[in-house]
Amino acid sequence: MAAFENNSERDVRAAGAGTSPGRSLPGEQDVVRQRFIEEAGRFTQSLGLGRIIGQIYAYCYFCPSPCTLDELAEHLAISKGSASTMVRQLESWGALRRTWIKGDRKDYYEASDAFGRIVRNAARDIVGRSLDSVNELLEETGLPAADPDDDDIRFVQERIEKLRAFRDRTQGLWNSPIVKMLMKAKG
Amino acid sequence: MAAFENNSERDVRAAGAGTSPGRSLPGEQDVVRQRFIEEAGRFTQSLGLGRIIGQIYAYCYFCPSPCTLDELAEHLAISKGSASTMVRQLESWGALRRTWIKGDRKDYYEASDAFGRIVRNAARDIVGRSLDSVNELLEETGLPAADPDDDDIRFVQERIEKLRAFRDRTQGLWNSPIVKMLMKAKG
DNA sequence: GGGTACGTTCAGTTTGTACTGAACGCTTTG
């Protein structure tokens, strides 16, 4: 709601990059920014990641210069705690990079545009641990060794075997060079 | 909790498939079933789909014969309403197939083992609509036509263009024959 | 036509969790 108002420190900084020196009123591009930030929030929320994480990334993505925590908290009208937590989450996915400006104690964050890598990292982080748990069960499940004649036991064994086969087939899919290539940004 | 107790109609039917005629006590395979059902519930829940949907699929997947709604509700200790809703969700993903037994008014459900297709359908259903919303925004966003000299406007334009490029590159990824092949079950 | 036996729907409740904001530890500055 309070995003990209033009009376703050950051907007002055951002406006400084423009060619119209006296320009400080919100331009049409700020409306566009605002809509993308909202949409990104809806997107990540509908994915069960919460609204804030999408908003933070979108805000940084559309910032010409790195952002600080306070900036994010103020413009997105969120608590500093949430900003801190979500920023580190995004950083762990490679979605944000932490930078510093010498003589300034604040941390600055800038968005990466390597979307493919970000999505892969996030997906791995989210479904990865759940899948690990499933895999563990698939491994440790020693089939009932006795009674190979029991139809029910053999049925269960076959079902588990099919799961294992699928797991093996898809395991290397994320790391497949083909998929990587398809998602790679080319300049 | 009450899953796979051995005093119910269904277990009698399941036990009938075994080779040991008098056998009605829970075998070791039922313990395995139970663990897979629990794990499936955890899995879908950690994915934000709820616990029940995974449990239902796992129950059906490890059933040698099709299941009914009442059976699912009773053995998984869930309400019939949830069973009905989730079963239709799974059916829409191709995870369950609805069958009938003549002379019986109940609906019967059996699990598909085409995991690849199920995952693709589910993923498309879940992230699809969210992505549609994003794509809509990407399309309808006419860039600020005026002021091509404004650095800030050009910056926003470039960022949006990069998003469009990634969208175009990844759009056909799910339907890519390579990915389809990698996920296909081979007999 | 009444009475079952189904599956479905939906208002209500409960459960889970995203988010807040105050307190904390650490580092730098005066």
Next chain:
DNA sequence: CAAAGCGTTCAGTACAAACTGAACGTACCC
């Protein structure tokens, strides 16, 4: 050393979504 500025943490809260179960509609049977 005190004080301010920074990021982090965590108990508490508020909100949303999962889940329930009673009411409903419909098809079949006596």
